[in-house]
Amino acid sequence: GDSVTQMEGPVTLSEEAFLTINCTYTATGYPSLFWYVQYPGEGLQLLLKATKADDKGSNKGFEATYRKETTSFHLEKGSVQVSDSAVYFCALRNSGNTPLVFGKGTRLSVIA
């Protein structure tokens, strides 16, 4: 079945550091890919998405590019802030009436 694998956390970075959180997927067909973020005490929020190969999703300084050849959707940000501290989930959704399939999440802590 479909699955998502993302890098283990926690990840601790200093403010203004470069962030990469790796995500790879296994899926039949051509899924849409998503990054969700869960800030402390809040619900899951969609951060960005990409719906086809070579699409780049971006939001709040975060970017991820849908790479079909490597089945990856790595999340990047050039300069993290303390307010980016959260848990980040990579997810996919295949075509048709299918639910989201999530990775286990990566906790990011940014220190000043």
Add this chain to the structure above:
Amino acid sequence: GAGVSQTPSNKVTEKGKYVELRCDPISGHTALYWYRQSLGQGPEFLIYFQGTGAADDSGLPNDRFFAVRPEGSVSTLKIQRTERGDSAVYLCASSLRSGGATDTQYFGPGTRLTVL
């Protein structure tokens, strides 16, 4: 407008009891999803409604779990004879429609269920 709301935010119960968890989706959203998130894990799909009917309940772990959406809006997840392993955060999400892989699912804050 209002987002997805879930009540209660926290529920503590004893093993063997019955619990109901409620989800109010975003107004006008026809698709509603229930997920379960255990500690240190990503959310896992339980059941999905399109309108009033359960379109896919393949994620329900066993027959102690049941969900309804009688009027196509509010949904209730029901767990009978709770077990300690049911302890988790139960998440609800809604989307404008279903069938599109690009449809954005909007999540509620979750209900944290603890079974003692």
